[in-house]
Amino acid sequence: MRASLVVAVLALAGLLGPPGRAADGRRSDAEAMSPALRAMQQDDAANPGMLSVLDGEALWSAKAGGAGRSCADCHGDATVSMKGVAARHPAWDAGRGSAVDLAGRIALCRTERQDAAPLPPESPDRLALTTYVAHQSRGMPIAPPDDSGLRETRARGRTLFTTRIGQLNLSCATCHDDLAGRRLGGTPIPQGHPVGYPLYRLEWQATGSLQRRLRNCMTGVRAEPYPFDAPELVALEAYLMERAAGLAMETPAVRP
């Protein structure tokens, strides 16, 4: 009772930042977590994902590759130039004619602008840079760009989201649209809004990407997961970000 009063006062004072919850019932899955886990996420000294942020900050200004350039040499101060960037990804790459997610964009910059060795999916450096850049959007509302190419990508993502797959014959939507909040083997099913990626998952004992989480779910329904960086995974990411539009970014989130 007293706790909810405190929350209400903080909310009125605007101290809680942009919404983890939308008027239509969409909400960050942080809201269903235990108080201990929420506290871990909110305290930068206790949030294990902050280690990736710190690693990423160091990498940001480290010169790399044949070009001998750092991210900072072109993009300057990430706390200024990267603000809001993660909230607008996946974005449309007109040159490629495809959608690119934030980790993919960083990996492309690495090979094309820095002339450096590729950063493989889920490698510590790629995760660290992605987490650092996404952290600059913490507290900002997810704001997917309007773009005809992206609209098609999202439509493909929505089809993938609603298609039943795997030996267990379930779609993402079966659980995360229709049954969110109910219990699967005792565990509440989350709405699945990707507000905090890359995030630290206790189950992984590591920071990981949204693509890793999507592949976990595919394996869970006994489907063949798409390979990392596959256009299908980027399309799902694009649809999910639109589905979460307006919710506040939390990177690095902590999840069970």
Added chain:
Amino acid sequence: MRTASLAVGLAAALLGPLAIPSRAAPPPRIEGQALPGSPTGRPGDPARGRAIVVDRTRGLCLLCHSGPFPDQPFQGDLSPSLAGAGSRHSPGELRLRIVDGRVLNPDTIMPSYGRRDGLVRVGEAWRNRPILAPDEIEDVVAFLATLRD
């Protein structure tokens, strides 16, 4: 032996439904809302069935259903309780719900435990085999039939 079974397999593959080996059981026939008769020709074993039902990597049942299993923490609430399933349904009705519940409700979230077709992008480890083998399904049917109000 191997050659013989290969030949039979080939013939079955080539001739499809026309090639009915003379000693095979007749294909299961749905009657009303039931699939009567054990396809294995043997009654299932309720104790083995219980073990399958509570096993979260074999039967998977308690991920969605709850039931009279006080020893099992973390039961799902997505689907009706299994308590009293044997009173509500005949063994044939239970069998059809497990083998292919889509026959009764195309939108059901319950997987068809006896089917290996009509699925999309099944993982390699699971491809071309049903979730449970026919004798395992019979064990589960036998166990569920014991759950009476």
